[in-house]
Amino acid sequence: MKFIFTESGYQLFRYRGRSVLLCCVSLLLCGCIAFYIGSLSSNRRALETLSENTPAKVRISNVNADTFDDLTISYTYGELLEMLGVGRVVATCQAGGYYSEESRTALNTAHDEMVRKIEDRESDWVYVSSYMPQGDVHIYGVTNFEATGLGWAGDVTLGEGYDLSFLEGGESLCLISDKMAQSTGLEIGDTFEMPICFLQFTSGFGVGKAYSYMNEYSFTVAGTYPARIETIHPADMYLPLTWLRARLAEDQPNNPFTYTSYGGDLKDSMKLNEFKDSLKDSGLGQPFFIDTHEMYVSLVNARTVYMDDEEFIRSAEKLGQSMRQYEMFLVPFFVVVVFLVTLAIFLVLRGCRRDMAIACSLGRPKVVTAFSTLMAALAAQLAGALLAVPVSMLMTGIGFGTALLVCGTFLLCALIGDIVGLIILLRFDALALLTATE
Numbered sequence: 526m527k528f529i530f531t532e533s534g535y536q537l538f539r540y541r542g543r544s545v546l547l548c549c550v551s552l553l554l555c556g557c558i559a560f561y562i563g564s565l566s567s568n569r570r571a572l573e574t575l576s577e578n579t580p581a582k583v584r585i586s587n588v589n590a591d592t593f594d595d596l597t598i599s600y601t602y603g604e605l606l607e608m609l610g611v612g613r614v615v616a617t618c619q620a621g622g623y624y625s626e627e628s629r630t631a632l633n634t635a636h637d638e639m640v641r642k643i644e645d646r647e648s649d650w651v652y653v654s655s656y657m658p659q660g661d662v663h664i665y666g667v668t669n670f671e672a673t674g675l676g677w678a679g680d681v682t683l684g685e686g687y688d689l690s691f692l693e694g695g696e697s698l699c700l701i702s703d704k705m706a707q708s709t710g711l712e713i714g715d716t717f718e719m720p721i722c723f724l725q726f727t728s729g730f731g732v733g734k735a736y737s738y739m740n741e742y743s744f745t746v747a748g749t750y751p752a753r754i755e756t757i758h759p760a761d762m763y764l765p766l767t768w769l770r771a772r773l774a775e776d777q778p779n780n781p782f783t784y785t786s787y788g789g790d791l792k793d794s795m796k797l798n799e800f801k802d803s804l805k806d807s808g809l810g811q812p813f814f815i816d817t818h819e820m821y822v823s824l825v826n827a828r829t830v831y832m833d834d835e836e837f838i839r840s841a842e843k844l845g846q847s848m849r850q851y852e853m854f855l856v857p858f859f860v861v862v863v864f865l866v867t868l869a870i871f872l873v874l875r876g877c878r879r880d881m882a883i884a885c886s887l888g889r890p891k892v893v894t895a896f897s898t899l900m901a902a903l904a905a906q907l908a909g910a911l912l913a914v915p916v917s918m919l920m921t922g923i924g925f926g927t928a929l930l931v932c933g934t935f936l937l938c939a940l941i942g943d944i945v946g947l948i949i950l951l952r953f954d955a956l957a958l959l960t961a962t963e
Contacts, residue, residue, distance in 0.1 A: 551909025559917035580790035581834035622662030666769035674756035702752035866942025
């Protein structure tokens with residue numbers, strides 16, 4: 526056995542041209558396998574991360590699915606969607622602020638009148654409107670900066686120690702427009718007090734606004750933004766929705782919280798069909814099965830889910846089709862690799878048949894001759910495969926583990942191809958071959 530390995534080393538270094546040729550062929554075939562497996566792996570990774578990069582989007586609209594803002598959306602629908610798998614919620618609610626003395630006076634007068642009517646009514650069954658006049662500061666409560674619609678965060682000027690993540694928290698920090706800052710004299714870092722009313726939209730003979738008194742609160746200006754920026758949610762002031770919702774629950778426990786817009790991404794968009802099926806028993810539906818044959822349909826009460834999933838479905842189908850094609854041709858591809866290795870071995874070692882015939886004529890078994898030749902060929906191919914590892918990582922972007930897998934896969938194909946090639950080469954009659962040669 527020791528002699529066989531010595532002979533293999535002799536063949537490897539004695540016939541350097543043959544060894545270099547086998548090494549180059551191995552490097553080329555390893556590169557082909559790396560590109561194939563790398564493409565398959567990249568498609569699989571893209572499909573696995575598609576839910577994060579291109580998620581299916583969910584939005585709540587009115588019954589006709591033509592309005593997504595200025596709606597009355599029950600908080601229960603938001604909680605239900607989150608329970609069903611909606612994440613990264615982008616939602617808003619609205620309120621009115623009363624900064625100037627004139628607006629405060631009007632608010633106090635209306636509030637006092639409401640309290641007087643409640644005290645003077647003869648029965649609890651007597652209805653007293655709790656709606657307040659509109660203020661002079663339009664407020665949006667938002668779940669995050671994206672919900673403001675302001676776009677690029679670089680347009681916002683923040684105070685030292687503040688960042689836009691405060692909109693996701695529960696503190697009484699706010700962003701105000703530069704127009705409001707100029708008219709009120711407020712600067713970043715200033716604290717001011719202002720009464721606010723929660724805004725809900727109503728639908729009767731048209732869309733109306735109902736302002737419900739909450740209380741007077743203290744706010745700190747965390748930053749300003751240019752009022753000239755066009756946004757689908759224009760406001761004088763942005764607050765954390767979490768803070769506004771908590772204050773409403775404290776001051777008006779009988780007035781349920783409502784969103785004016787609600788949207789989000791599915792946490793796992795690969796379960797899109799399951800999510801749609803779960804909507805049917807939730808009280809929420811999609812436009813195509815909402816019953817609109819009613820005598821009266823509210824234009825602002827939102828109970829319809831609008832799915833923006835065309836891009837996700839199109840991308841998923843494209844990636845899935847690519848993966849199926851790669852997987853379909855995986856076995857034929859490796860059969861071709863084995864065939865090419867067999868062809869290379871046959872052509873490279875064809876000139877060595879005379880040496881093999883001489884060894885066989887001297888009484889050496891063909892199996893021993895083939896084994897030593899096989900070891901020499903595999904050594905050259907191993908060198909090419911190892912050289913292909915860094916090259917494959919650099920050219921295809923595959924990881925080290927995948928590159929080693931490519932190397933091992935090629936060596937398995939090389940072993941099969943070498944054996945088949947040597948079987949073909951060793952199908953000769955030693956005496957006839959040597960006689961023909963002379």
